[in-house]
Amino acid sequence: MGKPLSSKEIGEKVRLLRKHAGLTQEKLAELVGVSFQQIQKYENGSTKLNTDKLQQVASALNVSASAFFGEDTYEKSPLSDREKKLIKAFRSLGDEEIQDGLVKLIVKAGTKTI
Structure with missing residues (x-):
């Protein structure tokens, strides 16, 4: 311990x-x-x-x-309501190219705040 x-x-x-x-x-x-x-x-x-x-x-x-x-x-820790909403919307896109573009955008935006 x-x-x-x-x-x-x-x-x-x-x-x-x-x-x-x-x-x-x-x-x-x-x-x-x-x-x-x-x-x-x-x-x-x-x-x-x-x-x-x-x-x-x-x-x-x-x-x-x-x-x-x-x-x-x-x-x-569990996902917040915002995170759950984001995941649901992301999954509903269906188009992998758009999903990939969003992932790149979010990763790029996140690295600017670190």
Whole structure:
């Protein structure tokens, strides 16, 4: 068993999963029933998440509480509604040439933001 994660490390996972879910701090705060400032404090590690709040955050992000403690959280987190919509639209195209063009466009656009 590895060393326990710090509040800062757990907060970083919260931020990563929140962004992956396409949620703002304000929206996550609304879903959890706290202020967006409190979400900021969780994410920067200045306030510890107790087990009840951790479970509420996990539920709002549609992940299990254990997602905050694994190494590959980002890779296994569920798709957001936007991502599901994008995949459905992509698959409905049917034309592989158009699909390939879209993939190239998205990859190129994504590398400009990294």
